[in-house]
């Protein structure tokens with residue numbers, strides 16, 4: 001929903017050695033171009049239909065981690081660093097991860113919160129999880 005989050009996530013992906021996967025939509029490409037303040041090449045994959053892309057990645061053996069407040073989610077502190085190819089799925093700023101995508105997760109991770117807000121900004125949540133998966137935290 002907010003293009004600035006894509007630029008932030010692109011920088012985090014670069015920092016931890018991950019690629020960013022996004023649907024090929026005009027506003028997405030524009031937001032990435034605007035938000036990319038890095039001077040070197042970045043790794044961006046275009047998914048086509050995101051659900052089909054995710055299902056295919058899973059079939060190919062990628063571990064799929066959903067970043068979401070969910071009943072069966074592990075807490076961030078208990079999330080292990082990735083041991084193989086891993087995909088972190090982030091939710092829409094307003095609607096979260098859609099039900100069809102929740103069915104494709106191997107695992108969900110949530111970031112505990114003690115304040116008054118109910119959720120974190122998606123780029124903040126994604127960045128924390130990516131650092132943990134990368135074993136850099």
Ligand SMILES: C[S@@+](CC[C@H](N)C(=O)[O-])C[C@H]1O[C@@H](n2cnc3c(N)ncnc32)[C@H](O)[C@@H]1O
Pocket residue numbers: 067068069089090091092093094095096097109110111112113118119120121122123125126
């Ligand atoms: C603003 S939240 C979406 C809130 C949405 N209204 C809902 O109830 O699902 C956007 C995304 O950020 C991530 N997120 C935000 N806070 C989180 C938290 N504390 N733990 C895990 N993921 C979080 C999730 O991927 C979520 O789908």
